[in-house]
Amino acid sequence: MPEFIPVCKVGDLPEMGKTVVEVEDRLVALFHVSGTFWAIDDVCTHDGGPLAEGKLEDHTIACPRHGAKFDIRTGKVLTMPATRDTVAHEVKVEGGEVFVKLNEQ
Numbered sequence: 747m748p749e750f751i752p753v754c755k756v757g758d759l760p761e762m763g764k765t766v767v768e769v770e771d772r773l774v775a776l777f778h779v780s781g782t783f784w785a786i787d788d789v790c791t792h793d794g795g796p797l798a799e800g801k802l803e804d805h806t807i808a809c810p811r812h813g814a815k816f817d818i819r820t821g822k823v824l825t826m827p828a829t830r831d832t833v834a835h836e837v838k839v840e841g842g843e844v845f846v847k848l849n850e851q
């Protein structure tokens with residue numbers, strides 16, 4: 747069963763910040779938007795692009811390879827060339843730390 751794993755301190759990731767964290771051998775893109783943290787797989791479903799290296803606008807991340815966009819809150823794909831959603835993970839903040847629980851999909 748996946749558990750919440752501490753990945754960073756709240757102060758480590760500023761507003762509109764993005765980074766990659768490793769959670770149980772899985773690369774997860776972590777975002778901080780409007781005071782809330784969000785986590786999705788750091789893998790574009792088009793051709794494996796590193797999503798956290800893309801451009802973040804509001805709750806949308808654009809893949810740095812060919813520009814497919816995903817909603818960081820749900821992992822839903824928003825634009826081509828990707829056609830499949832990526833996986834969103836659970837995030838909680840406790841005691842000044844950010845925790846991620848993998849969604850096993």
Ligand code: FES
Nearest residue numbers: 790793795809812
């Ligand atoms: S790898 Fe992400 S759009 Fe192609």
